[in-house]
Amino acid sequence: MHHAHYLIVGASHAALSALHAIRLHDTEGDVTLLTRDDSLPYSPTVLPYVVSGRSDPGRVFLRDEAYFAEHKVNYLRGANVRNLNAGANAVELADGSRIGFDKLLLATGAAPLLPPIPGLAGLKFHVLRTLADALALREALPQVKRALVLGGGLIGMHAAENLAKGGVDVSVVELQPHVLSGYFDAEAAGIIEGVFSSKGVHLLTGKSVASVAAKGAGCRALLADGTEIEADLLLVATGVAPVTDFLAGSGVATERGVLVDEHMRTNVANIWAAGDVAQARGFFSDSRIINGILPDAVDQGRIAGMAMAEDPGIKTYAGGVPLNTYSFFGEQAVSVGVHEGALDSSGVEVKKQVDAAAKRYLKIVLKENRLAGIFGVNSAFDPGIMWELILRAIDLGDEKLAFLRSPQDTARALMSRNWR
Amino acid sequence: MGAAYETIYFKADACDGCNECMSACARAKAQSDDQLQSRIQIVPSGEGFELALCRQCGDPECVLNCPAGALAKNAGSGVIAWDGSKCVNCLLCTVGCAYGGIAYDAQAGHVIKCDMCAGDPACVKVCTTGALKHVKTARIYNEVGNLEDLFAPGLSGCQGCNTELIMRHTLRRIGPDVVVATPPGCIPGMGSVGYNGLTGTKVPVFHPLLTNTASMLAGVRRHYKRMGRDVMAVALAGDGGTADVGFQSLSGAAERGEEILYICVDNEGYMNTGMQRSGCTPYGAWTSTTPVGERAHGKTQDAKNLPLLMVMHNCAYVATASTAFMQDLYDKLERAIEAAKTGFAYLHIYSPCTTGWRFPSDQNIEVARKAVETNFVLLWEFNPRDGLQLTHPAENAKPIDEYLEVLGKYRHLDPDQVEHIERTLANNLARIRGFAAAKGTASAEAGRG
Numbered sequence: 001m002h003h004a005h006y007l008i009v010g011a012s013h014a015a016l017s018a019l020h021a022i023r024l025h026d027t028e029g030d031v032t033l034l035t036r037d038d039s040l041p042y043s044p045t046v047l048p049y050v051v052s053g054r055s056d057p058g059r060v061f062l063r064d065e066a067y068f069a070e071h072k073v074n075y076l077r078g079a080n081v082r083n084l085n086a087g088a089n090a091v092e093l094a095d096g097s098r099i100g101f102d103k104l105l106l107a108t109g110a111a112p113l114l115p116p117i118p119g120l121a122g123l124k125f126h127v128l129r130t131l132a133d134a135l136a137l138r139e140a141l142p143q144v145k146r147a148l149v150l151g152g153g154l155i156g157m158h159a160a161e162n163l164a165k166g167g168v169d170v171s172v173v174e175l176q177p178h179v180l181s182g183y184f185d186a187e188a189a190g191i192i193e194g195v196f197s198s199k200g201v202h203l204l205t206g207k208s209v210a211s212v213a214a215k216g217a218g219c220r221a222l223l224a225d226g227t228e229i230e231a232d233l234l235l236v237a238t239g240v241a242p243v244t245d246f247l248a249g250s251g252v253a254t255e256r257g258v259l260v261d262e263h264m265r266t267n268v269a270n271i272w273a274a275g276d277v278a279q280a281r282g283f284f285s286d287s288r289i290i291n292g293i294l295p296d297a298v299d300q301g302r303i304a305g306m307a308m309a310e311d312p313g314i315k316t317y318a319g320g321v322p323l324n325t326y327s328f329f330g331e332q333a334v335s336v337g338v339h340e341g342a343l344d345s346s347g348v349e350v351k352k353q354v355d356a357a358a359k360r361y362l363k364i365v366l367k368e369n370r371l372a373g374i375f376g377v378n379s380a381f382d383p384g385i386m387w388e389l390i391l392r393a394i395d396l397g398d399e400k401l402a403f404l405r406s407p408q409d410t411a412r413a414l415m416s417r418n419w420r
Numbered sequence: 421m422g423a424a425y426e427t428i429y430f431k432a433d434a435c436d437g438c439n440e441c442m443s444a445c446a447r448a449k450a451q452s453d454d455q456l457q458s459r460i461q462i463v464p465s466g467e468g469f470e471l472a473l474c475r476q477c478g479d480p481e482c483v484l485n486c487p488a489g490a491l492a493k494n495a496g497s498g499v500i501a502w503d504g505s506k507c508v509n510c511l512l513c514t515v516g517c518a519y520g521g522i523a524y525d526a527q528a529g530h531v532i533k534c535d536m537c538a539g540d541p542a543c544v545k546v547c548t549t550g551a552l553k554h555v556k557t558a559r560i561y562n563e564v565g566n567l568e569d570l571f572a573p574g575l576s577g578c579q580g581c582n583t584e585l586i587m588r589h590t591l592r593r594i595g596p597d598v599v600v601a602t603p604p605g606c607i608p609g610m611g612s613v614g615y616n617g618l619t620g621t622k623v624p625v626f627h628p629l630l631t632n633t634a635s636m637l638a639g640v641r642r643h644y645k646r647m648g649r650d651v652m653a654v655a656l657a658g659d660g661g662t663a664d665v666g667f668q669s670l671s672g673a674a675e676r677g678e679e680i681l682y683i684c685v686d687n688e689g690y691m692n693t694g695m696q697r698s699g700c701t702p703y704g705a706w707t708s709t710t711p712v713g714e715r716a717h718g719k720t721q722d723a724k725n726l727p728l729l730m731v732m733h734n735c736a737y738v739a740t741a742s743t744a745f746m747q748d749l750y751d752k753l754e755r756a757i758e759a760a761k762t763g764f765a766y767l768h769i770y771s772p773c774t775t776g777w778r779f780p781s782d783q784n785i786e787v788a789r790k791a792v793e794t795n796f797v798l799l800w801e802f803n804p805r806d807g808l809q810l811t812h813p814a815e816n817a818k819p820i821d822e823y824l825e826v827l828g829k830y831r832h833l834d835p836d837q838v839e840h841i842e843r844t845l846a847n848n849l850a851r852i853r854g855f856a857a858a859k860g861t862a863s864a865e866a867g868r869g
Binding site: 013016017020024043044045046049054055059060061062294295298302323324325327330332334336378380382383384385387388408409410411412413415416417419 | 432461463464465466470471472479481484485487488489505506508509510511512514515516517518519520523524526529
């Protein structure tokens with residue numbers, strides 16, 4: 001049985017960030033990285049661009065062979081973990097082989113969550129989570145005239161945009177009253193929806209699908225309100241869920257994801273989890289949340305790696321802050337932090353500047369003179385600085401009015417003064 | 421061992437908000453007059469200005485946040501490079517950067533960031549106030565960092581003293597084929613000659629008398645030369661042992677052109693034995709033998725200009741240096757090492773004394789910098805062929821108060837004394853400029869007869 005001092009399951013941002021942190025502190029300890037893919041590491045975030053053709057699938061890799069050789073990393077492809085035996089400090093792969101470990105990081109990410117729609121099982125449809133998914137979708141595109149996308153989240157909207165740009169007639173069905181509800185309020189989402197509509201994308205928000213069925217080579221969906229939509233291609237992008245199935249009976253505690261403490265450690269002393277699979281403390285709430293975003297995966301991965309390597313420089317995880325960036329049809333939307341609705345209302349101030357005609361939107365949410373959220377469409381500010389302002393809970397003091405008037409410059413000045 | 425990199429340094433105090441750097445950057449990088457397209461952004465902050473610019477981080481978050489492999493740190497230059505052919509415009513790099521160093525440029529339609537203009541930053545060239553500087557001292561780390569440190573770990577200098585830095589840096593550069601003399605003073609005091617029969621160096625070191633450092637080294641060098649071995653003879657001495665009681669042997673060795681590198685670490689007094697005055701203690705300074713009280717107000721004489729005295733010996737090389745200007749110090753050290761192969765080389769390095777001068781121990785380099793910026797210390801070099809040249813501009817010196825007020829040893833000064841010091845500095849500068857201007861026929865190379 002192969003034995004690794006550090007065993008990392010997964011090879012995307014959290015895993016690579018952990019690997020980086022381990023190697024900064026421990027240049028020699030044996031590291032094995034497992035991926036179920038047959039390729040070098042890549043990011044799920046790049047996949048919509050592989051579909052659209054903007055990214056060359058041969059050039060999206062985050063590390064090359066030379067990196068693994070230089071850092072003495074045993075990188076195993078096509079390694080699908082079937083189960084974990086925490087007591088025996090070993091994982092079992094789908095091919096029956098076993099790998100032992102001293103320390104284990106679970107960075108298995110998330111997989112598409114399929115909605116319980118009658119007829120979906122057994123129907124031919126696409127998802128978009130792996131490079132293979134992206135290549136399959138890209139290959140299908142030339143034959144597609146009409147496409148149906150289930151889910152108006154980031155993946156669904158990215159895919160819808162790319163399909164529309166390829167001349168496909170696209171419909172998006174979203175259960176929530178507006179698209180991208182995880183990040184933007186109705187007004188900001190309205191601007192985004194307006195752009196999509198002007199490009200000919202049909203956005204059916206506040207709707208649910210009652211059933212789907214095959215129709216020729218394609219499919220036909222029946223919505224709860226009686227509308228019927230026919231399409232040559234069905235993309236299911238209704239969300240993702242952490243990949244934890246292999247942990248059943250392992251002794252590692254899970255809820256929706258793998259439960260971890262402020263150093264990304266699970267209830268088992270030599271097992272950590274980071275990234276989309278981890279359920280860690282939220283910054284704005286005491287309960288543990290799944291904050292499935294790339295920058296947080298990087299952050300959590302680093303902390304887990306430092307903890308595993310026993311790096312004394314380790315910092316405690318500050319808690320997940322929801323944030324994201326979204327480019328669509330050459331426009332930019334950015335979301336950092338929480339909306340006023342997520343906060344206890346005392347001491348909350350909201351300032352909004354909206355110019356819908358110019359597709360411009362800016363909302364700033366303050367709580368007790370500190371930044372809690374900032375949301376923009378085509379509004380210039382530095383999301384990284386805003387994130388840091390939130391994490392540091394910096395009192396805006398006399399700069400509050402200046403910040404509300406000109407968040408980018410004021411935040412840059414605050415940055416220079418507070419963490420130069 | 422890793423590499424160090426060049427960097428752009430921003431001094432907020434010196435920025436007047438002219439924004440010429442932003443114009444220069446926009447022109448250089450986007451052929452545009454729009455400052456929004458500049459990769460360096462100056463922002464108003466209260467009465468002054470602050471900066472948003474890529475730090476070219478050592479462990480860059482933007483690179484880890486890029487899903488497309490479009491950002492990478494170049495191990496050679498340290499610059500984080502952006503590859504437009506891989507970028508997908510997702511803007512996640514801007515989430516990773518807490519410094520506003522990579523931002524979306526609406527006109528370009530993608531993120532932009534500083535690339536250091538391939539080692540010649542356009543912004544720095546147009547900065548007239550000194551707020552932006554292109555710092556290239558990384559070269560020292562890259563070149564010298566891999567050389568062996570020839571002192572033992574754990575020298576016991578006072579907290580914040582720069583002498584250990586001077587010792588380790590100089591000997592690293594000089595290399596192991598050396599015999600070091602450390603006459604009584606702080607340098608042996610902090611353990612370089614060692615304890616209990618073990619030396620504090622990895623090379624031969626000895627402890628001459630205060631009086632005979634240069635003559636003993638002359639003998640050591642001549643001995644090895646006769647044996648056919650090229651061994652450097654180096655003194656690491658204090659200003660007391662150099663300027664006062666050790667001066668006759670120093671003067672003799674310099675006059676004879678002995679092949680010695682003599683480094684004087686000048687902390688303006690006998691600090692190791694309780695902070696007594698030396699010939700290098702400046703006018704007005706408190707020491708334990710020039711006390712401050714009802715009648716006495718510190719030293720009543722000016723310091724002797726020891727490096728200038730060495731110029732008058734027509735040494736193969738003479739220079740003054742400061743640890744606040746390491747690039748300059750290194751350039752001079754290299755020339756001094758070269759000169760000591762054929763003649764007498766003298767290097768005078770200023771060493772602010774945290775204990776004896778009475779200032780906080782974290783301020784040593786700042787004090788050294790202020791000394792130069794106020795012309796209290798002049799940086800120059802001399803060789804018989806080219807004469808004397810200032811190596812740090814003496815124009816636009818800061819008011820002397822900026823230097824005096826940070827040092828406890830000058831706390832008692834009255835206005836007359838400050839005026840005296842200003843006159844002395846003006847005279848020193850006039851003399852040095854006079855030497856610099858005197859371009860006669862090159863003096864004969866110093867040589868041993």
